[in-house]
Amino acid sequence: MPDNVPRLELEGVSKKFGKISVLDKIDLKVMENEFFAILGPSGSGKSTLLRTVIGIETPDEGRILINGKDVTDLPANKRNLSVVFQSYALYPNMTVYQNIAFPLKMRRLTPEAIKKRVLPTAERLGITDILQKNVTKISGGQKQRTALARALVREPAIFLLDEPLSNLDARVRFRAREELRSLQVGLRQSFVYVTHDQFEVSNIANRVAVLHNGKFEQISTFKELYEYPETKWVGDFIGNYPMNFLPASMVAGDRTEGEAGFRTEWIEVSDSGIDCEVQSGETVGDINFLYCIKDDSHFIVKHDRYVEPGSMLKCSVRRCNLYVDGKLVKKDIIGQPQR
Amino acid sequence: MNRAWRLIPLYIGVVIILLYTLFPLYILFLLAFTPAAYTTIAIHSGNYPTLYPAGFTLYNLQAAFGIPEIMTALIKSLETAFLVGGLALLIGIPAAYGLSRLKPKIASIISTTLFFANMLPSVTIAIPISATFLRLGLNETFLGLALAQELIVLPLTVFMLLGAFQSLPREIVSQARVDGAGLMTTIYTVIVPLAKAGVAAAFLLSWMMSWDEFTFAVFLSPAQPTLPILIYEYVTRGYILEAAAFSMIVTIPVVVLVIFMAKFLKGEILAGGLNG
Numbered sequence: 001m002p003d004n005v006p007r008l009e010l011e012g013v014s015k016k017f018g019k020i021s022v023l024d025k026i027d028l029k030v031m032e033n034e035f036f037a038i039l040g041p042s043g044s045g046k047s048t049l050l051r052t053v054i055g056i057e058t059p060d061e062g063r064i065l066i067n068g069k070d071v072t073d074l075p076a077n078k079r080n081l082s083v084v085f086q087s088y089a090l091y092p093n094m095t096v097y098q099n100i101a102f103p104l105k106m107r108r109l110t111p112e113a114i115k116k117r118v119l120p121t122a123e124r125l126g127i128t129d130i131l132q133k134n135v136t137k138i139s140g141g142q143k144q145r146t147a148l149a150r151a152l153v154r155e156p157a158i159f160l161l162d163e164p165l166s167n168l169d170a171r172v173r174f175r176a177r178e179e180l181r182s183l184q185v186g187l188r189q190s191f192v193y194v195t196h197d198q199f200e201v202s203n204i205a206n207r208v209a210v211l212h213n214g215k216f217e218q219i220s221t222f223k224e225l226y227e228y229p230e231t232k233w234v235g236d237f238i239g240n241y242p243m244n245f246l247p248a249s250m251v252a253g254d255r256t257e258g259e260a261g262f263r264t265e266w267i268e269v270s271d272s273g274i275d276c277e278v279q280s281g282e283t284v285g286d287i288n289f290l291y292c293i294k295d296d297s298h299f300i301v302k303h304d305r306y307v308e309p310g311s312m313l314k315c316s317v318r319r320c321n322l323y324v325d326g327k328l329v330k331k332d333i334i335g336q337p338q339r
Numbered sequence: 340m341n342r343a344w345r346l347i348p349l350y351i352g353v354v355i356i357l358l359y360t361l362f363p364l365y366i367l368f369l370l371a372f373t374p375a376a377y378t379t380i381a382i383h384s385g386n387y388p389t390l391y392p393a394g395f396t397l398y399n400l401q402a403a404f405g406i407p408e409i410m411t412a413l414i415k416s417l418e419t420a421f422l423v424g425g426l427a428l429l430i431g432i433p434a435a436y437g438l439s440r441l442k443p444k445i446a447s448i449i450s451t452t453l454f455f456a457n458m459l460p461s462v463t464i465a466i467p468i469s470a471t472f473l474r475l476g477l478n479e480t481f482l483g484l485a486l487a488q489e490l491i492v493l494p495l496t497v498f499m500l501l502g503a504f505q506s507l508p509r510e511i512v513s514q515a516r517v518d519g520a521g522l523m524t525t526i527y528t529v530i531v532p533l534a535k536a537g538v539a540a541a542f543l544l545s546w547m548m549s550w551d552e553f554t555f556a557v558f559l560s561p562a563q564p565t566l567p568i569l570i571y572e573y574v575t576r577g578y579i580l581e582a583a584a585f586s587m588i589v590t591i592p593v594v595v596l597v598i599f600m601a602k603f604l605k606g607e608i609l610a611g612g613l614n615g
Contacts, residue, residue: 056513076516089514093532106519150518 002034002206007190008158013062022048024214035184037193037201040211046194055079067157082151086163088143090135097131100149121153161193210234232326235261244299250322258324264300266318273316278307370583379579403584416565422485423549424542427496435500436526453494461554469558479560487555492545503537539603
């Protein structure tokens with residue numbers, strides 16, 4: 001579990017390119033020993049955020065603190081960070097050993113001291129036998145391990161990982177993800193994992209921050225993101241299927257007009273409930289996903305039978321959240337949303 | 340089979356280009372190693388010189404090396420060319436790196452404006468430079484000549500290096516910075532080795548531009564000429580055979596240099612770390 005000591009803090013970090021605001025008053029705290037994920041679709045500002053933290057980009061406003069120290073005006077080489085880029089960014093003119101040794105060499109360690117740290121790191125990642133190979137002659141998985149080793153070889157305040165698995169084979173990726181997680185647990189270090197793929201971080205991140213148009217829509221556990229998305233946008237973005245939304249009103253005390261948000265597994269076909277028309281269906285294994293339409297709203301229902309498009313169905317919602325103006329106002333409403 | 344046939348126009352094209360570039364060299368070698376009876380003397384008696392080696396002689400070469408100026412000219416040309424190539428990299432690399440960090444559009448505007456000196460006729464620049472160098476005592480020195488040639492060489496070097504640096508993946512540069520490398524260390528331990536083909540090509544080009552440069556050489560170093568000036572003098576005085584032999588001597592260092600640098604010019608420059 002993460003400790004309560006902040007390693008990386010962003011306070012009101014903003015960045016504009018011309019007139020376009022790429023980062024809009026970003027606040028962020030990554031704790032010691034935390035596996036923190038930054039999740040966002042392409043164009044959300046992920047890369048700019050990462051580059052700003054690294055020190056390749058300077059923010060227009062705001063402060064960046066590493067271990068409580070203001071580093072906003074420090075160049076990249078003076079911030080105590082490690083990074084693994086999507087492309088791994090290995091130095092192609094060097095061997096695996098030289099790549100891993102590079103950050104230590106830059107810190108003017110003696111060759112003996114460098115060796116003392118490179119060898120255990122290489123062993124930890126299982127790349128001892130390729131140390132003398134040129135990095136252009138190794139496999140994708142080995143490149144990824146080399147990049148990780150280079151990040152791990154010194155003890156930075158924080159590890160930044162920029163889509164580190166997206167260049168790997170789908171089959172290797174699952175294992176690599178688990179390894180990454182156990183690496184973080186073993187090291188008791190802070191990891192910031194930047195990705196567009198929610199399924200990469202759904203199981204391994206302590207907290208996930210969802211970035212959209214340069215702003216964090218929500219920072220919480222992945223489970224929270226899935227069950228209680230704070231905005232309609234997050235509900236739409238998270239999950240295999242977007243959250244369903246239907247106009248509804250809540251009659252408890254005052255009448256609240258809004259939209260009921262519910263996951264596909266929270267609604268089922270039943271004898272009574274919402275009347276809707278099946279527009280199309282999709283069969284995945286033994287489950288049928290039915291795209292239903294009611295008035296102007298669409299939603300997806302899981303069903304064990306295929307239903308011809310055009311048929312009418314009745315569905316009942318077991319639980320839902322209430323959204324007003326696209327924002328979550330009430331969680332876990334049991335029972336049918338009322339029109 | 341079909342595929343092979345379709346390549347024929349390509350091969351014809353290659354042959355034409357090779358002929359176009361190599362034929363003048365062939366004539367040069369022919370002239371240099373064929374006895375005068377079949378070449379210059381043949382012209383005087385109204386015959387067209389043969390296009391094949393009608394005989395072989397080393398006499399022309401011996402005669403050329405018998406001229407005492409040739410060694411000083413050769414040394415001067417070499418000194419100037421290497422200094423020009425070296426200075427071009429020394430100044431060009433940081434300049435091109437700086438430009439490569441700018442937006443490509445702005446970088447291209449700046450690198451284009453650098454060509455200003457190349458747009459003027461060299462003569463108009465060479466005369467005022469010569470006047471200044473006379474005062475500074477730089478006339479007739481290879482240092483002065485190299486500095487002047489840098490005017491036309493540097494923009495091209497910067498332009499080439501800029502292209503080479505811009506094609507490097509940005510992430511590698513960022514990575515080097517995060518790994519703790521300062522600006523200069525990043526340039527010389529990461530960027531230059533990665534762009535070595537471009538750097539080698541830039542050196543080679545500036546070296547060759549200097550080696551062959553005429554206008555500045557004739558104005559700034561008339562009394563102790565470089566090789567191209569010497570050849571020019573001999574051709575204009577009618578010593579065609581010696582000039583041909585000189586010309587051959589001029590091409591040899593270029594060939595040697597190109598062969599020496601060939602291993603830098605090719606190679607798996609960007610292969611590493613980019614694909615999974």
